[in-house]
Amino acid sequence: xxxxxxxxxxxxxxxxxxxxxxxxxxxxxxxxxxxxxxxxxxxxxxxxxxxxxxxxxxxxxxxxxxxxxxxxxxxxxxxxxxxxxxxxxxxxxxxxxxxxxxxxxxxxxxxxxxxxxxxxxxxxxxxxxxxxxxxxxxxxxxxxxxxxxxxxxxxxxxxxxxxxxxxxxxxxxxxxxxxxxxxxxxxxxxxxxxxxxxxxxxxxxxxxxxxxxxxxxxxxxxxxxxxxxxxxxxxxxxxxxxxxxxxxxxxxxxxxxxxxxxxxxxxxxxxxxxxxxxxxxxxxxxxxxxxxxxxxxxxxxxxxxxxxxxxxxxxxxxxxxxxxxxxxxxxxxxxxxxxxxxxxxxxxxxxxxxxxxxxxxxxxxxxxxxxxxxxxxxxxxxxxxxxxxxxxxxxxxxxxxxxxxxxxxxxxxxxxxxxxxxxxxxxxxxxxxxxxxxxxxxxxxxxxxxxxxxx
Numbered sequence: 494x495x496x497x498x499x500x501x502x503x504x505x506x507x508x509x510x511x512x513x514x515x516x517x518x519x520x521x522x523x524x525x526x527x528x529x530x531x532x533x534x535x536x537x538x539x540x541x542x543x544x545x546x547x548x549x550x551x552x553x554x555x556x557x558x559x560x561x562x563x564x565x566x567x568x569x570x571x572x573x574x575x576x577x578x579x580x581x582x583x584x585x586x587x588x589x590x591x592x593x594x595x596x597x598x599x600x601x602x603x604x605x606x607x608x609x610x611x612x613x614x615x616x617x618x619x620x621x622x623x624x625x626x627x628x629x630x631x632x633x634x635x636x637x638x639x640x641x642x643x644x645x646x647x648x649x650x651x652x653x654x655x656x657x658x659x660x661x662x663x664x665x666x667x668x669x670x671x672x673x674x675x676x677x678x679x680x681x682x683x684x685x686x687x688x689x690x691x692x693x694x695x696x697x698x699x700x701x702x703x704x705x706x707x708x709x710x711x712x713x714x715x716x717x718x719x720x721x722x723x724x725x726x727x728x729x730x731x732x733x734x735x736x737x738x739x740x741x742x743x744x745x746x747x748x749x750x751x752x753x754x755x756x757x758x759x760x761x762x763x764x765x766x767x768x769x770x771x772x773x774x775x776x777x778x779x780x781x782x783x784x785x786x787x788x789x790x791x792x793x794x795x796x797x798x799x800x801x802x803x804x805x806x807x808x809x810x811x812x813x814x815x816x817x818x819x820x821x822x823x824x825x826x827x828x829x830x831x832x833x834x835x836x837x838x839x840x841x842x843x844x845x846x847x848x849x850x851x852x853x854x855x856x857x858x859x860x861x862x863x864x865x866x867x868x869x870x871x872x873x874x875x876x877x878x879x880x881x882x883x884x885x886x887x888x889x890x891x892x893x894x895x896x897x898x899x900x901x902x903x904x905x906x907x908x909x910x911x912x913x914x915x916x917x918x919x920x921x922x923x924x925x926x927x928x929x930x931x932x933x934x935x936x937x938x939x940x941x942x943x944x945x946x947x948x
Contacts, residue, residue, distance in 0.1 A: 518550055520595045520626040522566035523831040529569075530825040531643070533576020537694050537821060538674050538715075539644035543836065544568045546590050546629040547636035552603065559603035561591030561630030569641055571625040573597075578645035580620030583613035584629055585649045588637030591630040597623025605632065613648040620645075646671050646715045666703040669744045669775040671715035678718075680792075682725025688793035692817055692860050693717050694838075695735060695778040696785035701742050701752065708752035710740030710779030718790055720774040722746075727794035729769035732757050733778050736842040736858075737786035737933050740779040746772020754781065763797040785838050786933040787820045787858045813843060815891055815921050817860035824940070828869045832941040837862050838933035839886050840926035845899065848889065853899035855887030855925030865920040865940060874942045876915035880924055881907050882936035887925040893918025901927065 526544045548564030573580065584590045592612040594602045598621065607613035610632075629639050642649035647668075675693045697713030722729060733739045738760035743751040747770060753762040760781070780786050791797065821837050841858030867876060880886045888908035890898040893916045900908040906927075924936050 518548075518563055518565050518567070518593070518628060520567055524567040524570040524626070525564065526569050527832055527834045528572065528830070529833065530572040530574075531822075532574040533578050533645070535645070535822060536674055538646055539642040539649065540822075541643075541836065542569050542641045542834070544629055544639055544641055545636050546584070546586060546588065546639040547631035547634070548628075549634070552591060552593050552628070552630050555593065555601045555603065559591075559593055559601065560605040561593075561632045562634045563591075563593055563628040563630040567595075567626040568629050569627045571627065571643060573620065573622055573625060575620055575622035577619055579618060580616040581613060581642070581644045581646070581648050582615075582625070582627060583607070583642045583644075583648035584611055584639050585642065586611065586637055586639035588635070588639065589632040590637065590639050591632060593628040593630060595626040597621045597625065608648065611649070615648070646674070667699055667701075667712055667716070667742065667744075667777055668714050669716055673716040673719040673775070674713065675718050675790075677721065679721045681723040682727050682794065684794070687795055688791045691718050691790040691792075692820065693778060693788055693790060694785050694820055695733070695737065695739050695788040696780040696783070697777070698783070701740060701777070701779050704742065705750045705752060708740070708742050708750065709754040710742070710781045711783045712740075712742050712777040712779040716744075716775040717778050718776045720776065720792060722769060722771060722774060724769045724771045727769075729766040729774075730763065730791075730793045730795070730797050731765075731774070731776060732763040732791045732793070732797035733761055733788050734791065735761065735786055735788035736840070736929075737784070737788065738781040739786065739788050740781055742777040742779060744775040746770045746774065757797050765797075784933055784935075787838070787841065787860065812847060812859075813845075813857060813861070813889065813891070813921075813923055814859045815861065819861040819864040819921070820858060821863050823864040823866060825866045826868070826940070828874045829942065832939055834937060834939050835863060836935065836937055837924055839880075839882060839884070839924045839936040840930045840933050841923075842929065845887060845889050845923070845925050848897050848899070850897055850899075853887070853889050853897060854901040855889075855927045856929040857887075857889055857923040857925040861891075861921040862924050863922040863938065865922060867915060867917060867920060869915055869917045874915075876912040876920075877909065877939075877941050878912075878920075878922060879904070879907070879909040879939045879941070880936055881939075882934060884930065884934045884936075885927040886936050887927055889923040889925060891921040892916065893920065
């Protein structure tokens with residue numbers, strides 16, 4: 494059985510300075526592109542934020558390791574609850590960008606060219622809990638589009654050791670030495686319940702044919718799920734159900750790659766091990782086109798998911814299921830919070846038209862897209878959910894009392910839900926497409942305390 498220890502990434506040299514010079518950036522200001530609260534082992538991983546990098550302040554005033562030009566206010570703020578993981582901040586951009594972070598200890602951590610012209614700051618070992626204020630700069634005094642990546646697994650481009658080069662020596666390919674994004678399980682032949690199901694977001698930035706010409710789709714660097722299996726007299730059947738065109742890539746206990754695209758019918762993949770070995774199975778769920786999409790992984794000794802061979806139970810999808818984990822995680826908000834912006838994939842196979850009440854529209858995924866835990870201390874501030882997209886989207890929200898709040902075209906083809914006097918509690922959010930769309934188009938949801946979702 495292959496052993497898969499967690500790979501330690503070498504920490505980059507950091508500048509740690511206690512003081513803040515006059516006229517430097519101000520971490521007490523609200524972050525321009527929002528904030529997020531994440532707990533250790535958060536998913537999806539990585540968490541990404543699109544920003545415009547750059548500013549007018551010379552970051553070198555903070556110390557010899559700091560470079561580039563940054564804004565006065567932080568670009569983004571992370572409040573992190575520590576566990577047993579490191580924390581990786583990295584940036585991808587066509588421009589030459591830099592990173593400046595004020596950590597929970599009040600020190601400054603800076604980097605310029607960690608991976609080509611892309612910066613990264615790594616808090617190795619166990620990252621401290623607390624608030625991280627983040628600036629993305631440009632080396633020249635200009636502005637540029639960039640994406641911030643926050644991860645417990647690797648940097649965005651997989652540089653610096655553990656983030657790439659895995660998967661049997663495929664540089665830049667999938668890396669089975671990384672912890673599985675959606676967890677792992679130890680099971681023995683005859684396990685129950687059968688099937689086991691794991692909701693997740695399929696897709697990634699790696700072309701699966703880098704591991705074998707027979708493999709299809711785009712997958713993440715880290716495995717999506719890991720099985721440690723003790724075999725018996727049963728087959729092992731691994732399959733996926735999704736409204737999107739998904740693929741499967743599995744690295745077996747023998748180190749070989751096993752792949753499938755459409756064997757399950759309706760664009761769903763199935764990989765069957767008729768006489769499975771005992772050992773570790775690392776599983777990636779990809780998308781045929783280079784997009785992300787909600788999906789459910791099925792692990793069974795009886796049959797594939799709903800569309801596979803045999804009488805397997807499969808899911809019965811009759812409406813949104815508030816008991817499933819949210820596809821894009823959770824956020825914790827207190828009254829007066831700055832706007833939170835999340836990029837997601839809209840749509841699904843569940844008809845929102847069938848939700849009782851008759852006001853809901855579009856097609857959504859079974860699991861919520863986002864869970865919002867809201868504490869309205871003031872008791873007077875509104876709560877606004879707004880979606881923007883290039884396609885006709887819809888909003889479905891379940892409030893803490895279990896009522897559905899739905900909207901379609903408040904702002905052109907974009908929906909907005911304003912809750913004038915919100916209750917404290919948990920709000921579940923589904924972003925749909927008015928017509929069923931198998932491509933899962935991208936959408937942006939903004940949560941704010943200002944009507945219309947604008948800051």
